[in-house]
Amino acid sequence: MSGFEPHPDPDAVIRQAAGLVDEILAAERAEPVKLTPEPEDAIRDLRLAIPELGLGDAGAIEALRRVMLATPTSAGPAFFNQLFGGREPVATVAEIAKAVVNSSMYTYKAAGVQVLLEQKLIDHMLGFAGWQGGDGLFTPGGSMSNMAGMIIGRNEVLEGSREAGLSVAGGGDRLALYVSEESHYSVRKSAGMIGLGRDSVRFIEADERGRMIPARLDDAIERDLARGMRPLMVVATSGTTVMGAFDPIDAIADIAHEHGLWFHVDGAFGGTALLSPDHRHLMTGLDRADSFTWDAHKMMGVPLVSSVCLTREPGLTTKHFDESASYLFQQDSDDLNPGTRSIQCGRPNEAIKLWSLWQALGDEGYAARTNRQIDLARYVADRVRADDDFVLSCEPEWATVCFELKGKPSDAICEALDDRQLAKLGFGIVKGRRVIRLVTVNPHLTEADFDRLLDQIKRVGAGLSEADNAVAAAAAR
Numbered sequence: 001m002s003g004f005e006p007h008p009d010p011d012a013v014i015r016q017a018a019g020l021v022d023e024i025l026a027a028e029r030a031e032p033v034k035l036t037p038e039p040e041d042a043i044r045d046l047r048l049a050i051p052e053l054g055l056g057d058a059g060a061i062e063a064l065r066r067v068m069l070a071t072p073t074s075a076g077p078a079f080f081n082q083l084f085g086g087r088e089p090v091a092t093v094a095e096i097a098k099a100v101v102n103s104s105m106y107t108y109k110a111a112g113v114q115v116l117l118e119q120k121l122i123d124h125m126l127g128f129a130g131w132q133g134g135d136g137l138f139t140p141g142g143s144m145s146n147m148a149g150m151i152i153g154r155n156e157v158l159e160g161s162r163e164a165g166l167s168v169a170g171g172g173d174r175l176a177l178y179v180s181e182e183s184h185y186s187v188r189k190s191a192g193m194i195g196l197g198r199d200s201v202r203f204i205e206a207d208e209r210g211r212m213i214p215a216r217l218d219d220a221i222e223r224d225l226a227r228g229m230r231p232l233m234v235v236a237t238s239g240t241t242v243m244g245a246f247d248p249i250d251a252i253a254d255i256a257h258e259h260g261l262w263f264h265v266d267g268a269f270g271g272t273a274l275l276s277p278d279h280r281h282l283m284t285g286l287d288r289a290d291s292f293t294w295d296a297h298k299m300m301g302v303p304l305v306s307s308v309c310l311t312r313e314p315g316l317t318t319k320h321f322d323e324s325a326s327y328l329f330q331q332d333s334d335d336l337n338p339g340t341r342s343i344q345c346g347r348p349n350e351a352i353k354l355w356s357l358w359q360a361l362g363d364e365g366y367a368a369r370t371n372r373q374i375d376l377a378r379y380v381a382d383r384v385r386a387d388d389d390f391v392l393s394c395e396p397e398w399a400t401v402c403f404e405l406k407g408k409p410s411d412a413i414c415e416a417l418d419d420r421q422l423a424k425l426g427f428g429i430v431k432g433r434r435v436i437r438l439v440t441v442n443p444h445l446t447e448a449d450f451d452r453l454l455d456q457i458k459r460v461g462a463g464l465s466e467a468d469n470a471v472a473a474a475a476a477r
């Protein structure tokens with residue numbers, strides 16, 4: 001095909017998506033773990049280069065088909081790799097429908113009722129946080145929600161900094177912020193991106209379960225004050241990335257309040273505990289924090305990406321993110337135009353998939369779904385504890401189980417499982433040791449899926465070479 005012409009029948013092309021989806025699902029069932037190709041082979045075999053002459057719709061859809069069928073999916077019975085996984089069909093349908101509508105969430109004029117449902121959802125989530133009447137915004141992920149909370153905190157503590165910049169603090173090098181040594185890397189990364197400086201971050205020691213030790217936090221703040229530094233904020237983690245640990249929010253709130261610090265809680269992974277009466281206690285004290293990250297694309301089963309940053313006080317998103325633009329905000333009041341208080345300009349509705357699934361499950365269903373995820377972690381931990389070939393690295397508090405196969409290197413096991421197309425699984429560091437981190441966020445997996453995985457780990461471990469085992473013996477980092 002050459003040139004460009006208006007399409008004679010665009011709907012017919014779009015309808016081909018259904019067939020492609022069917023093929024992807026069938027391929028996932030037939031081959032849950034895709035073989036990872038060598039990059040050069042994939043670029044050549046899948047013809048990834050952009051052609052000078054267009055392939056036309058049929059050619060492009062065939063190219064897309066090749067690529068999608070070669071791509072690992074994250075919903076099969078052998079995916080235990082990251083903090084998301086599984087597929088909730090209703091949320092997937094919403095995501096596909098969203099792409100067809102393709103509205104942008106800056107104005108009521110552009111997005112219509114989608115604006116209303118996003119706000120309803122934010123209000124509902126604020127209720128779970130104990131922050132009725134507070135504020136919040138959807139962002140493209142937990143890293144961005146952490147950054148949003150940190151920007152709001154920076155501006156609130158350093159009054160005038162939104163307008164005048166960090167000069168109001170009298171020199172950025174004097175600032176300090178605090179987070180546990182088990183925290184997610186996005187906190188330090190954001191500190192570097194928003195002018196606080198990566199060197200301003202103090203990593204506070206965690207206990208044997210991976211929870212920040214409040215007394216160490218207090219010591220660090222006192223030490224910085226004595227040096228003439230300016231403590232700014234503390235970030236607690238609810239559900240750390242590897243161990244799934246919950247920092248003691250109440251005790252940290254005492255310290256944050258005593259020193260006038262902004263208190264952000266990173267619940268990207270563990271915020272979903274709020275949905276379950278059985279697990280909500282892990283976040284006791286959240287009502288005393290200032291801002292809160294909560295990812296829906298991790299524990300809540302919706303496709304990437306969907307995350308919120310909530311604030312206890314109303315009006316903070318407008319106060320810190322608003323900007324006027326006569327070419328955009330032309331009608332309706334600001335409360336109907338979320339673009340006046342978001343980080344992005346053009347923005348897809350990342351709330352729609354969560355709203356749809358919440359319609360299906362209700363609060364009650366979400367509580368049961370969350371309990372199932374944690375029950376699976378406890379099941380795996382029990383199996384590991386009862387088996388002399390394994391060592392449980394720490395008692396799971398959330399939806400990860402960290403353990404080792406005795407005398408075998410965790411990284412080599414994970415790599416071998418992937419190479420042999422048995423499972424996608426990752427490793428992490430616990431107490432200085434490389435351990436297998438098994439994730440139980442997919443509540444549609446069965447106990448039998450985990451039994452099979454543990455057997456596979458043993459079989460793969462038994463087949464590792466002496467050289468691999470020598471590495472395990474030295475196994476630190």
Ligand SMILES: Cc1ncc(COP(=O)(O)O)c(C=O)c1O
Nearest residue numbers: 141142143184239240241268269
């Ligand atoms: C504790 C924690 N916070 C933040 C993030 C970042 O979330 P996202 O991947 O949505 O940016 C993660 C990701 O794993 C996480 O584990």
